[in-house]
Amino acid sequence: MTTLERIIQICKQRGFIFNSAEIYGGLKGFYDFGHLGVLLKNNIKNLWLKDVVFSGENIFLVESALIGPRKIYEASGHLENFYDLLVECKNCHNRFRADHLLKGEYGEVKIKDNRALCPLCEGELTEQRTFNLMFKTNVGPVEELSSEAYLRPETAQGIFYNFKNVLTTMRAKLPFGIAQIGKSFRNEITPRNFIFRMREFEQMELEFFTYPEEANKWFDYWAEKRFNFYLKLGFKDKNIRQRVYSKEELAHYSSATIDIEYNFPWGFDELEGIANRTDYDLKSHNKFSESELFYFDEKRKEKIIPYVIEPSVGIERLLLAVLLEFYDEDKIEGETRKIFRFPPSLAPFKVAVFPLLNNRPELVSKARKVYSLVKKNFQAFYDENGSIGRRYRRQDEIGTPFCLTIDFQTLEDETITIRNRDTTKQERIKITNINSRIRKLINKFR
């Protein structure tokens, strides 16, 4: 079993991630998240908010609608440009992204009479054709062009069309940012690699508006800041790198792009993109909506269409990188131990609480008291089932950094043991000090 297969198995068995609608056969590219998955995603969002939104001074949040009228995507260029090139096998009818096929991502491609053959069955492939990645729907009871609407393929457009609303209500001054966390939808031709490429996913995006002449400076600033975010999170140097786009690779709206790539099991691949979107989006919305999205500079006494620097990352893609980065196996008492070495800031549960035995009411009631003490301050889990060794192992497997055990000595001297996930070492601490002790241990991790 590969590490990725092992992680997928743990995610399902332990309640991080499920295939969506599995009882109906599932739907490719869609996933559901269990309690631990939701907690982990929330922790990722909070760390991003802290790094991107709350550490700066001039960055504001919005939450825009997921479905938007056709006009937005005419203006943004998505209707015209947001497509992949697709080829289909005439024999097995599997579809492939032409660029991925050429890069060898589906395995070796044989060539016959100058034409590529299907990598799965060696059947004949169709000519490549364009395939727009947006999900289309209609709003209201009548299906006509004016009711045509789209599920957003990125959160960014909801930021651009709200530019003026945020600018005036927050009385923002350049440079300033508008950030959004939320769902995006792309009808990917081949969703794959677990949650790396999905059809419904969440993005965390910042649009940072600057004076045009300062855009390059802010591009460098955000590229560096976002790279450091992953180092601070505990990613190993060797597992992340930056890749600068060549001119031919740039999206229609971008004058410069850098990807932060993670060393996924299939090689380095995009985790986050940082793009200089220039003034493309605001200008384009001005043209299509006949509104006036601009910034009035008091000092210069002139209207400015700001440039935009955009760091954008998918939460699930980052979640997959986190799972891969912190998964580990070691040997304890001759047994292989599966363990997520999450930093406490990411761990779904910070502590677990166990009575040593579940058939001794005095231990159980004491353990419940300790649980209610800690859960006010930390995400905590109570477990009284199975041997203590198995309970420790279960918490290791979901990355809980600390386990508290209530034993017979507790009843005598009000102390409990606290076990460290990574070292498996235990020490005794007083119940009265418990919350401050956990807080200290968590801070020491950083």
Ligand code: ATP
């Ligand atoms: P790719 O080249 O992998 O298709 P992209 O360059 O089209 O991605 P962007 O439009 O730059 O991606 O989106 C910004 C971020 O959103 C990506 O860096 C990635 O983290 C995330 N993302 C994009 N598409 C998906 C997807 N289908 N599933 C999960 N996350 C995604």
